[in-house]
Amino acid sequence: MATTTVLLIDDDANLCETVQLYVEREGWRCLVSANGTDGTAQVQRFHPDLVVLDIMLPDLNGFQVCRALRTAGCFVPILMLTARADETDRIDGLTSGADDYLAKPFSVKELVARLKSLLRRSYSIGYRDVRRARGVAIDRDQRQAFLDGKLLDLRGKEFDLVAQLVSSPGRAYSREQLLEQVWGYDFEGDVRVVDVYIRKLREKIERDPARPLYLQTVWGIGYRFVVGEL
Known part of the structure; x- marks a missing residue:
């Protein structure tokens, strides 16, 4: 911790x-x-x-x-x-x-x-559920996300996906795990939908989406939110 x-x-x-x-x-x-x-x-x-x-x-x-x-x-x-x-x-x-x-x-x-x-x-869970990691703040109650104090324009599953990653910074999630956590067990789409939403998030969060600092790929597994210094 x-x-x-x-x-x-x-x-x-x-x-x-x-x-x-x-x-x-x-x-x-x-x-x-x-x-x-x-x-x-x-x-x-x-x-x-x-x-x-x-x-x-x-x-x-x-x-x-x-x-x-x-x-x-x-x-x-x-x-x-x-x-x-x-x-x-x-x-x-x-x-x-x-x-x-x-x-x-x-x-x-x-x-x-x-x-x-x-x-x-x-x-604590249930009290002003705001999660923070590396300059990103996720307010689950208001469904708002901020980067260095600036409101991010995240919609629907974009917010849910980044909120899930920030809730356990540094943890590597597989696409299947993210699909279950964010879209639910009954989702009938392809796991590649995770890749699509990660690309959307990188365009909104990263300075250079081609060289992500926050939302990094873990090869052979999936994705993680990185907590190290910029």
């Missing part, structure tokens, strides 16, 4: 150092950003599993960052921090797309406990 990555966006260097220490004790990776612009860029570059986002930042505020990420189709779980505990900030944070909220000063142990809870809720 890949290491959980937490991105902390806060301009308080002392707080960041302490939080990073506790997060890394959990065996997680902790990235740090001191402003909203850089934090947004780090989300797009590293695709963290969780974001801890301070409201008061030197450029964009936390509400703006949160709304920008959600508008771009980024569904990473976000816990917002604020120095104020009033109801208005809490409501604004949640309505802008945050998943949880914590007022300063806080116990770092409580923060880590909340992150663990948020991680369980956000990535």
Whole structure:
């Protein structure tokens, strides 16, 4: 299983150092950003599993960052921090797309406990079923797919096929397995329909469909979604 990555966006260097220490004790990776612009860029570059986002930042505020990420189709779980505990900030944070909220000063142990809870809720089956791999986000509830935050125009079985591949990144699926999982046991067509849809997906996802980086052929078997770095 890949290491959980937490991105902390806060301009308080002392707080960041302490939080990073506790997060890394959990065996997680902790990235740090001191402003909203850089934090947004780090989300797009590293695709963290969780974001801890301070409201008061030197450029964009936390509400703006949160709304920008959600508008771009980024569904990473976000816990917002604020120095104020009033109801208005809490409501604004949640309505802008945050998943949880914590007022300063806080116990770092409580923060880590909340992150663990948020991680369980956000990535468990049946709760906001969003799958992520290598810049691709698949929102099964909304039947939408995003590549680096940009909505992909996937229709019908195109969406179902890429969702199946992304659900187990790196796994090699045979054409027969994909046919059963995506089209169903009672489908009477030829297994070559899988090849047709893979070609369609490559045209929409890959920079160069002739040299695919995401949807790769496993010779003699079928296809897989590759999770390595670009």
